[in-house]
Amino acid sequence: MSKAQDNLAAAFAGEAQANRKYLAFAKKAEEEGKPEIAKLFRAAAEGETVHAHNHLRNLGGVKTTTENLQEAIKGETYEFEKMYPEFIAGAQAENEKGAEMSFEGAKKVEEIHQKMFEKALEKLNAGEEILDLDYYICPVCGYPAAAHAPEKCPICATPGEKFYKA
Ligand code: FE2
Ligand code: FE2
Ligand code: FE2
DSSP states (O other), X not given: OOHHHHHHHHHHHHHHHHHHHHHHHHHHXXXXXXXXXXXXXXXXXXXXXXXXXXXXXXXXXXXXXXHHHHHXXXXXXHIIIIIHHHHHHHHHHTTOHHHHHHHHHHXXXXXXXXXXXXXXXXXXXXXXXXXXXXXXXXXXXOOEEESSOOSBOTTTOOBGGGOEEO
């Protein structure tokens, strides 16, 4: 890998983080009754998304949908089988409760992501119809519900009326 390619990878990570950070900051500004600052953070966040996508594309990181599904399955599998179990054990050893809960919720949802992507890839390969469904997301753990929100989140018990459409 050339130095430029290494730098694209580092810049992609940084821009992707800045995007999510600014969206969290926008939400906080709104809670503080500062909608004009929230808009500023959202505008910058959109720009960081453009930068992140440019860097990823120039890294060759966006391929065909079949390849992208394979890549997503690989990433989700690594996260729920290896990364999060290790992080959870580490958080327990250090008695970091917040970190442990954060990792636990993510681990369970990554496994669901993996299964959703696997099913989609199987159907794509078999030429079967993939239903065009809307998804509703749990605001606490990220659990995705197809077609409609459940009565409560099967992972963290958040009431369904709190879910939002993806
Ligand atoms: Fe940027
Ligand atoms: Fe995931
Ligand atoms: Fe949840």
